[in-house]
Amino acid sequence: MRLIPVLTAILVMLALYGIVFQREALFSFARGDAGAEPLEQTDTGDAAATSAAPAIGVVVLRSQAQQIDSAVILRGQTKALRQVEVRAETSANVISEPLRKGTYVQTGDLLCKLDPGTRESALAEAQARLSEAKSRVPETKARLAEAQALLAEAKINFNAAQKLSEGGYASDTRLASAQAAMRSAEAGIATATSGLETSKSGIEAAAAAVAAASREIERLEIRAPFEGLLESDTAELGSLMQPGSLCATIIQLDPIKLVGYVPETDVNRVRIGAPAGAELTNGSRVQGQVMFISRSADSATRTFEVEISVPNPDLTIRDGQTAEIAIAADGAMAHRLPQSALTLNNDGQLGVRIVGEDEIVAFRPVELLRDDVDGIWVSGLSDSADVIVVGQDFVTEGVRVKPTYREAAK
Structure with missing residues (x-):
């Protein structure tokens, strides 16, 4: 009874094998063709079908x-050509009205004026001492001339006394007296020369005092070192300024700089004077030239700083704007x-x-x-x-x- 299921299973497996692995042979047998020939024709048909597949x-x-132009692309930002904090060099109260930030100033424009106090009197006193020192010079020169004349007379008297003493016509006392007079005249010349040098030193000291007093007065007017915009208000009227106190901050925006950092792999492609362009975050485009390439890499990023000078006559480009920079390189x-x-x-x-x-x-x-x-x-x-x-x-x-x-x- 158990033999029938086994035979049934074997027959089913043979049928599946024939259907799956010998399908073409069975179809050919059913059509009445030879067994080996259909297989060969099937292989040839597959190759033809593959070669005849439609192209995409x-x-x-x-x-x-x-x-x-193979440009070097980098990101950077705009930077003022110069930015200076103008500070006081002396102590005094501000006596000028303040200028408001945003004001455009020219080179030499007055920013802060300080109270002179007693400085003008100190200058007048120094000038008077200089005049006094100069007036002593003729007197010391006259004393020197007088001493030189006395020395010449003493030398004549000494020579005469020496000759008379040699001939027995003058005593040794007279010779010693003439020699002492000559030594005294020489000392008088040294004293007069020292007095003249002292007068000249007095003149130099008085002139230095005048210069110091004049310079102190010049420090009372704090002026713009270059033309530009005030980035802050100038010091308020009545405020006390000390040495180092801030009077104003000035920035120069024409021309303005574009500052970026070039990777070390591209730094040799950038040249001084190379044309460069940039697009700012507001969409405006600017053109300029490379003015500076750093010789020292940043220790953290291993990049080299590059500065590009861009004309900015209408001051529309502001300090600190982000820019996409393209520097022209070899084509x-x-x-x-x-x-x-x-x-x-x-x-x-x-x-x-x-x-x-x-x-x-x-x-x-x-x-x-x-x-x-x-x-x-x-x-x-x-x-x-x-x-x-x-x-x-x-x-x-x-x-x-x-x-x-x-x-x-x-």
């Missing part, structure tokens, strides 16, 4: 490489493509798919140079390339396609 339609852009050959043409291969590499020989798809890695309103500029392709711009994500490398070509826009 794609849109291809015929692109020609063009010469472009390069590149293709302009739609941004949608970019894709990734299985390794995650950025590139495009092109149509090669026999209309077979190939992948080419590219480097993105810049982007604009018309598309992106890439390098890494040959001078002429057929780039798939529609359908590139539905084909893979080695697949045959049916391209529809379109010319690149000029």
Whole structure:
């Protein structure tokens, strides 16, 4: 009784094997064909079906490489050309009306005027002492001349007494007296010379006192060191100023600087005097030239500071605005493509798919140079390339396609 289920199971397995693995042979047997011949014909038919599979339609852009300026792109900000905090150098009360922030001042304009107090009297006193010192010079010169005359007379008397003493006509006492008179005249010259030097020193000291008093008076008027805008109100009327007290803050915005940081991989592409452009956050575009490239990298970011000078005659560019900066570098050959043409291969590499020989798809890695309103500029392709711009994500490398070509826009 148990043999029948076993036989039934074997028959079912044989039937399934024939249906699954020998389906074509069974069909051929049913049609009356030979057993080996249908299998060979089936293999040939599969290859023909594969070769005759319909090609995938794609849109291809015929692109020609063009010469472009390979710009160095970086982010930065605007910065005033100069910003100075003008401070007092002496102590006094402010006696001038304040200027309000935003006022445009010229070089030398008065910002703060301080109370002179007794400084003018000190200057007059120093000038009087200078005049007194100068008046002593003729007197000391006369004393020196008198001493020189006495010395000459003493020398004559000494020579005469010496000759008379040698001939026995003058005593030793007379000779000693003449010699003492000569020594006294020499001492008088030294004293007169010292008095003249003292008078000259007095003149120099008095002149220094006059200069110090004059400089102290000059410090009473605090003036603008350059033309620019007041970033703060000047010191209020009546306020007490000490040395170092703030009078005003001035910034110069024409020309203005764009400051950015270039990576160390691109710093050698930037040159002094290279043209540069920038787009500010408000959408305005400005042009300028590179004026400074740092020789020392930032220790934290390993980037180099770059400064660009930009004309700003109407002062519309403010200090501290964010800017997207592009610095012109050596030119390069590149293709302009739609941004949608970019894709990734299985390794995650950025590139495009092109149509090669026999209309077979190939992948080419590219480097993105810049982007604009018309598309992106890439390098890494040959001078002429057929780039798939529609359908590139539905084909893979080695697949045959049916391209529809379109010319690149000029």
